[in-house]
Amino acid sequence: MDNKYQVRFSGLALGVHQFEFPVEDDFFESIEFGEIRKGKLSVVIDMVKEENMMVLDFAISGTVNITCDRCSELFDQKIEGQHQLIVKFGDKGVQNTDDILFVPRIESEIQVASYIYEFTHLMLPQKRVHPEGECNQEIVDKLAQMGTANKFEGGDPRWDALRKVL
DSSP states (O other), X not given: XXXXXXXXXXXXXXXXXXXXXXXXXXXXHTSTTOSXXXXXXXXXXXXXXXXXXXXXXXXXXXXXXEEOTTTOOEEEEEEEEEEEEEEEEOOTTOOOOSSEEEEOTTOOEEEOHHHHHHHHHHTSOSSOOOSTTOSOHHHHHHHHHHOTTTTOTTOOXXXXXXXXXX
């Protein structure tokens, strides 16, 4: 990831600061094995800098291009949400948690690209399908035709031998 997704906090006064990051296709293409391959997002980070810690509030909105779970074709999914990351200044040996990042006091910036990607992923719906009526109807019809419910009208003959045992 290049340096354009860094929050530079060294030299900033205590208080509230805001950072904006446009996120486009090149961001998602640079992530190896990522589910999201394209997108256009606006990321605004409100940072509250305190003496021993910082609170980063991420506001992410836009669209990402993902695969439909039903017909396997790509579609644009709108997303919008907020996440928070707490950054504490501490020793090197301190273990990070899901929402708390420990950085050594000598650091002057935080790379936020991985957090942007992770938070974007968390905003995706569990069921990722086209809006109603936009799926590839040919594939939907083929799936309905291949469904096992229609295959065995009188029941599934593979279970007949087990029914005799009971």
